[in-house]
Amino acid sequence: MSRMPVAERRVQLIEAALRVACRDGIDAATVRAVAAEAGVSLGVVHYCFLDKDELLRAVAAAITEQNVASIRDIAEATDLHGLLESAVTNFWAGIIANRGEQLLGYELTTTSLRHSEMGHVAIDQYEGAWSALEVFLQDIEQGAGIRWIVPYRQLARTIVAVVDGLALAWLVDGDDEVGRAGMLGFARFLETQATPSADSENADGELDVIVRSAVERATLPA
Amino acid sequence: MSRMPVAERRVQLIEAALRVACRDGIDAATVRAVAAEAGVSLGVVHYCFLDKDELLRAVAAAITEQNVASIRDIAEATDLHGLLESAVTNFWAGIIANRGEQLLGYELTTTSLRHSEMGHVAIDQYEGAWSALEVFLQDIEQGAGIRWIVPYRQLARTIVAVVDGLALAWLVDGDDEVGRAGMLGFARFLETQATPSADSENADGELDVIVRSAVERATLPA
DNA sequence: GTCTATAGTTGGATAGAC
DNA sequence: GTCTATCCAACTATAGAC
Numbered sequence: 001m002s003r004m005p006v007a008e009r010r011v012q013l014i015e016a017a018l019r020v021a022c023r024d025g026i027d028a029a030t031v032r033a034v035a036a037e038a039g040v041s042l043g044v045v046h047y048c049f050l051d052k053d054e055l056l057r058a059v060a061a062a063i064t065e066q067n068v069a070s071i072r073d074i075a076e077a078t079d080l081h082g083l084l085e086s087a088v089t090n091f092w093a094g095i096i097a098n099r100g101e102q103l104l105g106y107e108l109t110t111t112s113l114r115h116s117e118m119g120h121v122a123i124d125q126y127e128g129a130w131s132a133l134e135v136f137l138q139d140i141e142q143g144a145g146i147r148w149i150v151p152y153r154q155l156a157r158t159i160v161a162v163v164d165g166l167a168l169a170w171l172v173d174g175d176d177e178v179g180r181a182g183m184l185g186f187a188r189f190l191e192t193q194a195t196p197s198a199d200s201e202n203a204d205g206e207l208d209v210i211v212r213s214a215v216e217r218a219t220l221p222a
Numbered sequence: 223m224s225r226m227p228v229a230e231r232r233v234q235l236i237e238a239a240l241r242v243a244c245r246d247g248i249d250a251a252t253v254r255a256v257a258a259e260a261g262v263s264l265g266v267v268h269y270c271f272l273d274k275d276e277l278l279r280a281v282a283a284a285i286t287e288q289n290v291a292s293i294r295d296i297a298e299a300t301d302l303h304g305l306l307e308s309a310v311t312n313f314w315a316g317i318i319a320n321r322g323e324q325l326l327g328y329e330l331t332t333t334s335l336r337h338s339e340m341g342h343v344a345i346d347q348y349e350g351a352w353s354a355l356e357v358f359l360q361d362i363e364q365g366a367g368i369r370w371i372v373p374y375r376q377l378a379r380t381i382v383a384v385v386d387g388l389a390l391a392w393l394v395d396g397d398d399e400v401g402r403a404g405m406l407g408f409a410r411f412l413e414t415q416a417t418p419s420a421d422s423e424n425a426d427g428e429l430d431v432i433v434r435s436a437v438e439r440a441t442l443p444a
Numbered sequence: 445g446t447c448t449a450t451a452g453t454t455g456g457a458t459a460g461a462c
Numbered sequence: 463g464t465c466t467a468t469c470c471a472a473c474t475a476t477a478g479a480c
Contacts, residue, residue: 002463002464003463003464004463006463009463024336025336025337027336030454030455030456031455031456031457032454032455032456033455040464040465041464041465041466042456042457042465042466043457043458043459043464043465043466044463044464044465046456046457046458047463047464051456051457052455052456052457103332103335103336106328106331106332107332107336109328109390109393109394110247110325110328110329110332113325113393113394114246114247114249114325114329115247122393122394123394123395125394126391126394126395157391157400157404158404160387160391161384161386161387161388161390161391161404162383162384162387163387164383164386164387164390164391165382165383165384165385165386165387166383168331168383168386169348169379169382169383169386171331171335171344172331172335172344172345172347172348173345173348178379182379182380182383189411225445225446226445228445252472252473252474253473253474253475254472254473254474262446262447263446263447263448264447264448264474264475265446265447265448265475265476266445266446266447268474268475268476269445269446273474273475274473274474274475445480446479446480447478447479447480448477448478448479448480449476449477449478449479450475450476450477450478451474451475451476451477452473452474452475452476453472453473453474453475454471454472454473454474455470455471455472455473456469456470456471456472457468457469457470457471458467458468458469458470459466459467459468459469460465460466460467460468461464461465461466461467462463462464462465462466
């Protein structure tokens with residue numbers, strides 16, 4: 001464990017803090033617990049980070065980056081329906097596979113909103129998610145040959161809000177299936193927010209989507 | 223301050239704890255801080271409550287009851303559109319008027335999900351909201367002469383999820399107007415989940431609603 | 445019933461040996 | 463750079479005086 005460059009040591013400690021906080025909650029992520037998890041002594045943490053809050057901010061940044069990355073990793077598909085369905089399914093699977101991390105995200109948000117030492121953490125979390133989703137929505141327009149009928153940012157905020165709500169409810173009652181159904185229902189709603197783009201290569205198939213959706217009316221269950 | 227029945231003293235302490243926690247966050251609601259806020263000495267709190275967690279559980283119950291009550295207090299209106307619009311507007315106003323309490327609700331939820339001592343708090347919060355909304359949805363059916371085309375519970379869960387998501391985003395970025403717009407957009411979506419009931423007294427007017435909504439497509443902004 | 449005093453823990457941060 | 467020892471603050475909880 002000895003003789004390690006500071007930069008490397010920092011990532012080691014951030015990973016240890018992430019493990020502890022995901023497993024036992026943000027309150028359990030004390031400097032002592034993180035040091036023990038990383039197998040280093042107490043002083044090392046204070047040598048690598050100014051104080052506990054700087055360590056927690058680094059952990060929050062790591063989680064946000066991870067969330068943003070998971071938004072980018074979306075399966076490709078030819079039509080809008082299949083694309084949204086697979087995107088939503090994959091995204092939900094990523095959530096329920098990391099309960100501790102998901103919960104930690106909300107703990108970090110509320111902590112940031114209370115304590116000024118945690119400064120911009122909450123804003124960075126949401127700004128990161130909103131921005132990544134804007135890019136994602138633009139990519140879909142290209143890939144599926146559609147145009148969104150509401151502004152990117154507005155739609156991005158809606159997606160984050162619905163996912164947050166479904167994730168919170170799932171954290172509380174643990175019902176995987178209800179959550180998945182809610183996400184799929186939301187995907188159907190999203191279809192109604194798209195219209196075939198003028199320069200679409202397969203405008204006919206896409207037109208079919210928008211017509212169906214207007215008739216069937218999207219059910220947005222949870 | 224002296225000579226007060228225990229039951230009365232308990233509500234006094236719960237109110238003090240609520241004030242402190244709303245103002246400074248759940249971590250700041252220590253036994254000491256609550257005692258100081260209530261103007262009693264440290265020992266009194268431990269005399270009225272078994273331990274700190276019992277006090278916090280009582281605070282959580284008070285908040286949940288308050289939330290449930292705010293769901294019941296909904297302005298009356300003749301048609302579905304006006305009813306949903308006023309309900310949503312009033313509800314949102316209640317949220318942004320109590321930022322601290324709203325944030326405390328999420329702090330209590332995450333705390334409950336981590337610490338077994340806080341036991342059923344999170345479940346009680348959501349079960350309470352879901353149940354109250356089920357009753358609300360049934361009342362609307364009577365009042366507006368409609369039938370919901372999805373099960374009560376499912377729709378109730380959707381409402382809680384969307385409100386949670388919008389409230390969280392508002393807590394982070396503080397944009398009252400975007401939040402209000404999101405709520406109103408969601409109200410328009412809810413209209414598409416209703417159909418005129420067979421025994422409606424003014425079936426013609428209600429039919430108009432469902433036809434409009436199917437054509438205009440609900441925009442659910444945030 | 446109420447208050448003071450204090451026990452017993454925990455955790456952030458630092459000083460100083462190695 | 464790393465570890466041990468230690469300080470100091472804040473908190474829960476209780477014991478015992480009044």
